Amino acid sequence: NAGVTQTPKFQVLKTGQSMTLQCAQDMNHEYMSWYRQDPGMGLRLIHYSVGAGITDQGEVPNGYNVSRSTTEDFPLRLLSAAPSQTSVYFCASSRTSGRQAYEQYFGPGTRLTVT
Amino acid sequence: AQRVTQPEKLLSVFKGAPVELKCNYSYSGSPELFWYVQYSRQRLQLLLRHISRESIKGFTADLNKGETSFHLKKPFAQEEDSAMYYCALGGHNTDKLIFGTGTRLQVFP
Numbered sequence: 001n002a003g004v005t006q007t008p009k010f011q012v013l014k015t016g017q018s019m020t021l022q023c024a025q026d027m028n029h030e031y032m033s034w035y036r037q038d039p040g041m042g043l044r045l046i047h048y049s050v051g052a053g054i055t056d057q058g059e060v061p062n063g064y065n066v067s068r069s070t071t072e073d074f075p076l077r078l079l080s081a082a083p084s085q086t087s088v089y090f091c092a093s094s095r096t097s098g099r100q101a102y103e104q105y106f107g108p109g110t111r112l113t114v115t
Numbered sequence: 116a117q118r119v120t121q122p123e124k125l126l127s128v129f130k131g132a133p134v135e136l137k138c139n140y141s142y143s144g145s146p147e148l149f150w151y152v153q154y155s156r157q158r159l160q161l162l163l164r165h166i167s168r169e170s171i172k173g174f175t176a177d178l179n180k181g182e183t184s185f186h187l188k189k190p191f192a193q194e195e196d197s198a199m200y201y202c203a204l205g206g207h208n209t210d211k212l213i214f215g216t217g218t219r220l221q222v223f224p
Contacts, residue, residue, distance in 0.1 A: 031210050040124065042216035043159075043201060050210050058211070090159065094210075101147050101205020101212045106159040 001026050006091050006107035013081040013114045021076040021110050023091030031096040032074040033058070033104070034066065036087040043090065049074055050096055081114045088112070117142050119204045121215035128192050129223050136187040136218045138176075138202030147205040148178055148185040149212070154198045162187075162200070172196070192222045 007022045025032065033048035035058075045058030049068040063085060065077040074093075078085060088111050092104040118141040128134055140146055150162040163171045165178040165185060176187045185202060202215040 033212070035214070040216060042121070043214035045211065045213060048211060059213070092159075092212075094212075096210045101149075101203075101210055103149070103161045103164065104151075104212055108158050 003027065004091055004093055004105050004107035006089075006110050008110060009108065011110060011112050013078070013112065015082060015114060017081050019078055019081065021078075021089055021091075021112070023074045023076065023107060024072050025074075025091075025093040025105070026072065027093060027095075027105065028071060029093035029095050029105070030071065031102075031104075032068065032091065032093045034064070034074070034076045035090045035092065036060065036085075037090060037109070038087050046076065046089075078112075081112075083114045086112060086114045117204050117206065117209070117211065117213040119202050119213055119215035121202055121218050123218045124216070125219045125221065127221045127223065130194055131191050134187075134189045134192045134196070134220065134222075136200050136202075136220065138185045138187065138215060140183050140185065140202075140204045142183075142204060142206050144206045144209075146178070146180075146183075148176070149203040149205070150174070150176055150185075150187050151201045151203055151214070152198050153201070159201065192220075194222050194224055196220060197222045 034046040035043040047066040049055045091107040094102040094104045148165045152162045
């Protein structure tokens with residue numbers, strides 16, 4: 001199993017550009033999520049999904065869109081990049097019961113710089 | 116609302132010293148607490164969770180519902196314990212996992 005994979009590993013964008021960060025998992029996990037990691041702020045939840053076709057907002061959703069058309073993939077779209085979105089982005093997945101949180105498996109991260 | 120507080124950004128100790136990384140939480144329901152660790156240039160990985168009540172790499176953590184705490188402890192720190200540690204909170208009726216701001220542990224030789 002590859003686990004959780006993310007592409008690209010690094011990306012530099014100019015302000016106003018759009019792009020999609022890719023995330024895929026091969027563990028048949030229903031729950032997937034996106035976090036951003038910033039110094040002193042820890043990990044903040046951007047969006048999450050409890051299954052194909054179902055997404056919801058986390059703590060810091062503004063400026064980001066997600067969709068979940070398959071169980072395996074959960075892409076994160078930046079609509080119009082801003083310098084404040086410079087961060088390291090982590091995707092994670094876990095099984096779900098709808099009643100409790102399980103261990104989350106993390107991808108290697110995407111380091112994004114917006115100039 | 117779910118909230119996790121890790122009051123220390125940095126904790127520095129010498130090898131062999133005891134370590135305690137603090138974590139406090141706020142949650143109206145029945146909490147589920149986790150500790151995740153991120154070694155340099157590696158992805159986050161689960162260290163332990165309160166349900167399992169086990170010791171991993173010499174670390175233990177006890178859920179104290181009265182004090183709403185889940186502090187991570189190790190009696191004798193090792194240099195390889197140097198990493199970023201995150202406390203995370205989930206709970207019944209939610210799949211979401213909310214993370215604290217993290218504590219960087221530095222263990223000096």
